[in-house]
Amino acid sequence: MQHKITVLGLGYVGLPLARLFATKFPTVGFDINQGRVNELNAGHDDTLEVSDKLLKSALVKNNPSKQEKGLYCSYDLKDIEDSNIYIITVPTPVDKNNRPVLTPLIKASETVGKVLKKGDIVIYESTVYPGATEEDCIPVVERVSGLKFNVDFFAGYSPERINPGDKEHTVEKILKVTSGSTPDVGIVVNDIYKSVITAGTHLAPCIKVAEAAKVIENSQRDINIAFVNELAKIFNLMDINTHDVLEAAGTKWNFLPFKPGLVGGHCIGVDPYYLAQKAQEYGYHPEIILAGRRLNDSMGQYVASQVIKTMIKKDIAVNNAKILMLGITFKENCPDVRNTKIVDVIAALEDYGTTVTTYDPWANSEEVKHEYSIESTSEIPTEKFDAIILGVAHRQFLNIDLAFLKKERAVIYDVKGVLNNADRCL
Numbered sequence: 110m111q112h113k114i115t116v117l118g119l120g121y122v123g124l125p126l127a128r129l130f131a132t133k134f135p136t137v138g139f140d141i142n143q144g145r146v147n148e149l150n151a152g153h154d155d156t157l158e159v160s161d162k163l164l165k166s167a168l169v170k171n172n173p174s175k176q177e178k179g180l181y182c183s184y185d186l187k188d189i190e191d192s193n194i195y196i197i198t199v200p201t202p203v204d205k206n207n208r209p210v211l212t213p214l215i216k217a218s219e220t221v222g223k224v225l226k227k228g229d230i231v232i233y234e235s236t237v238y239p240g241a242t243e244e245d246c247i248p249v250v251e252r253v254s255g256l257k258f259n260v261d262f263f264a265g266y267s268p269e270r271i272n273p274g275d276k277e278h279t280v281e282k283i284l285k286v287t288s289g290s291t292p293d294v295g296i297v298v299n300d301i302y303k304s305v306i307t308a309g310t311h312l313a314p315c316i317k318v319a320e321a322a323k324v325i326e327n328s329q330r331d332i333n334i335a336f337v338n339e340l341a342k343i344f345n346l347m348d349i350n351t352h353d354v355l356e357a358a359g360t361k362w363n364f365l366p367f368k369p370g371l372v373g374g375h376c377i378g379v380d381p382y383y384l385a386q387k388a389q390e391y392g393y394h395p396e397i398i399l400a401g402r403r404l405n406d407s408m409g410q411y412v413a414s415q416v417i418k419t420m421i422k423k424d425i426a427v428n429n430a431k432i433l434m435l436g437i438t439f440k441e442n443c444p445d446v447r448n449t450k451i452v453d454v455i456a457a458l459e460d461y462g463t464t465v466t467t468y469d470p471w472a473n474s475e476e477v478k479h480e481y482s483i484e485s486t487s488e489i490p491t492e493k494f495d496a497i498i499l500g501v502a503h504r505q506f507l508n509i510d511l512a513f514l515k516k517e518r519a520v521i522y523d524v525k526g527v528l529n530n531a532d533r534c535l
C-alpha cells in the first residue's frame with residue numbers, strides 16, 4: 110500500500126522529518142503557524158535545520174496525490190484529509206512550575222481526529238512520559254473522530270533523537286526507535302521509518318517502552334551533566350581546573366565524557382520533569398532525577414557569582430561594570446534560544462549592578478527581545494568591557510581575539526572551556 114504522510118508541527122523535529130519522508134512518499138507538512146508555512150513554501154527554513162537547497166528540492170507546488178512524492182506545506186485542514194499516516198511533532202514544554210504542558214499534543218490530536226479515517230495510523234514523536242500517547246492523546250483522537258482505537262485506527266510512537274545544529278547526525282543517520290499499538294502495526298510503523306532512515310530502526314515491544322526509552326535518554330544526560338557541574342563547583346573551591354581533571358580522567362576507557370555547563374533548550378532541561386511528574390503520579394518521588402534538575406538549574410546564578418568573584422579579586426569595580434556576553438542561544442552553532450540558561454547568567458549579573466551587552470551572530474535579535482526582553486546584537490561590539498564571558502561555543506568565538514574588546518584590566522570567563530586565555534573556566 111502506498112502511504113500518504115502528514116507531519117503535524119514543522120519545527121526543529123517535524124521539518125527535517127517531513128523533508129526526508131518526501132523523498133519516498135507524498136508528504137504534507139502541516140503547521141498552525143501560517144508564517145512558518147509560508148516561509149517553508151518559499152524555500153527557506155529559519156531554524157537552519159534544512160538547507161534552502163534541500164528544502165527546495167523536496168517541495169512540490171500542489172498537494173501531491175498518492176502516486177507522487179514530494180513535500181507540500183499547509184495550514185489548511187483540507188490538505189491533510191487524504192493522508193493515512195499522521196505523525197505528530199509538536200512541542201512538549203513545561204509550565205513555570207515545571208509541570209508538563211500537553212496542550213499542543215492535545216490540540217494536534219484533535220486536528221487528526223477531525224480527518225481520521227478507518228485504517229489510519231497516528232504516530233507521536235514528541236517527547237513525553239510513558240503512557241502519554243495511549244492515556245492522554247488517543248482518547249482525544251477517539252472522541253473527536255468517533256472511531257475506536259485498535260479497531261478502526263491505530264497508533265505508534267517513534268521518538269526523535271535529532272540534535273539541532275548538528276550537521277553530521279542528521280535525521281536519516283540516527284537509528285530510530287519505533288513502536289505500534291499492536292504487534293502488526295508496530296511492523297507497519299517500523300517499515301515506514303526503515304524505508305527512509307539509513308541508520309536503521311529498533312522496533313520496541315510497545316508504545317510505553319518507546320516513550321520511556323526517549324525520556325530516559327535525556328534524563329541520563331541531565332544527571333551526568335549535573336554530576337560534572339557539581340565537580341566543577343567542588344574543584345573551583347579547591348582552585349583545580351575541572352577541564353584538566355576531566356581530560357585526565359577521560360583517558361580511562363570507561364570514563365564518560367561529560368562537560369560542565371548550562372543545561373538549556375527544550376529537551377535535556379525539560380524532559381526529566383515529564384518522567385518525574387509521572388513517577389509522582391505513581392507515588393514515587395524521584396530523588397536523583399530532581400536533584401540533577403535542581404543542580405543544573407542553579408548553574409546560571411553560579412556562573413554569575415564566579416565572574417563577580419573573579420572581578421573583585423582583580424580589583425575591578427562591580428557596580429556599573431560593563432560585561433560582554435558572547436552567545437545567548439541554548440547551544441552552539443544554532444539559532445535556538447528556547448529555554449536558554451544564558452538569561453539566568455545575565456539576570457544575576459544585572460542584579461549585581463552590572464550592564465550586560467549580548468553579542469550572538471546566530472540568534473535572532475527580535476526573538477530574543479520578544480522572549481526575554483533582552484537586547485542582543487549580531488554585530489561585534491566596538492566598545493571595551495570589564496568582563497567578557499564566553500557563554501556559547503559558536504564557531505565564530507573559538508578563535509576570537511578578545512584583546513580589542515577588553516579593558517586593560519578585565520576578566521575573561523569561559524563557560525565552555527574552549528578559550529586558552531581565560532582567567533577562569535566553569
Ligand SMILES: NC(=O)c1ccc[n+]([C@@H]2O[C@H](COP(=O)([O-])OP(=O)(O)OC[C@H]3O[C@@H](n4cnc5c(N)ncnc54)[C@H](O)[C@@H]3O)[C@@H](O)[C@H]2O)c1
Pocket residue numbers: 117118119120121122123139140141142145198199200201213216217220234235236237268269270271272273375376
Ligand atoms: N528540537 C530538538 O532537538 C528535539 C529533539 C528530539 C525531540 N524533540 C521533541 O520533539 C517535539 C517537537 O520539538 P521541536 O523542537 O520540533 O518544536 P518546535 O517548537 O521547533 O516546533 C513545533 C512546531 O509545531 C507547531 N505546532 C504547535 N502546535 C501545533 C498544532 N496543534 N498543530 C500543528 N502544528 C503545531 C508550531 O507552530 C511549531 O512550528 C518536542 O516534544 C520535543 O521535545 C525535540
